[in-house]
Amino acid sequence: MRARAVERVLRKIPSSMPGAEEVRAYLKALHARKYSLSTINATARVLRDLFRSLAASGIERLQDVQPADLDAYRLALVDRGLKVNTLNAYLLSVRKFFRFLEQTQRIFDNPAAELLIPRVQRRIAYRIPTVAEIKRLLEQPDLSKPRGFRDRALLEVAYSTGCRLNELMQMQIFDPDLQNGYMRVKGKGNKERVVPLGKQAVFWLEQYLPAARGKLLRRDPDLHALWIGSWGRPLSDQIWRRRVREYADRAGITPPLTPHMLRRACATHMLQRGAHPVQLQMLLGHASLQHLSHYLRLSIKDIKEQHERSKPGK
Helix, strand or coil, X not given: CHHHXXXXXXXCCCCCCCXXXXXXXXXXXXXXXXXXXXXXXXXXXXXXXXXXXXXXXCCCCHHHCCHHHHHHHHHHHHHCCCCHHHHXXXXXXXXXXXXXXXXXXXXXXXXXXXXXXXXXXXXXXXXCCCHHHHHHHHCCCCCCCHHHHXXXXXXXXXXXXXXXXXXXXXXXXXXXXXCCCEEEEECHHHCEEEEECCHHHHHHHHHXXXXXHHHHCCCCCCCCECCECCCXXXXXXXXXXXXXXXXXXXXXXXXXXXXXXXXXXXXXXXXXXXXXXXXXXXXXXXXCHHHHHHHHHHHHHHHXXXXXXXXXXX
């Protein structure tokens, strides 16, 4: 299924585009290295945009691309008013593509070797929902309907495990081990990890499986997806984003809540309660502790504020 989706992405690369063959080879390499479909899609969009710009400048061959051409593309992106994060993502994709070409000897000189890429300033000013707000959020689903049990179970699992949205949506009925309180998760690059489930997550999964989930299944009783939408198909991430926002509104949580903020809340609340960063790294599926730096800075800020309120030494 994933291979067919990648083939659809490859078919969107026009054969008339300069470097079309090399772009397809690069996207296939990303697929072979188990990059996510969203990353492959995003990379394809960036490279199509790049080569449209290069073609408009009269460049017909990949080998003719010069550093000045890529710098002109960078300036064109700036003129579009792209945010720094988006600009960074575009130019990183370009640099990685040309590095691939150099490593596979498709070009001799890498025109992107000195490409200027803006540094992304990591923001830590976003607001994390409090424990009390998360408690109100969890109480919002309507338990008179099957989807209410689904939503309560999904909210509990999201907050308990800190899973990414795409990890939640990929879960299968065989992934939870309710007897032992664990969940198998397929993360970035199809890497699997096993994460613990809290008691509430286990309890609400037991309510959802099999009764409520069975009622949601309509067309395909053999469907293995854990989370079922109202039409008997796997729940989509768009629907879930909307549901989380609706529940947050009912709970009086502002600004609008997103599924990713549940992941942030899980991480931040665990650190505030004394969790070790290495344990949190394993739970969240981060490759290194560097990815936890913004959570750690938030916790240090909380400690500083508490220190000032308690006025020790005064």
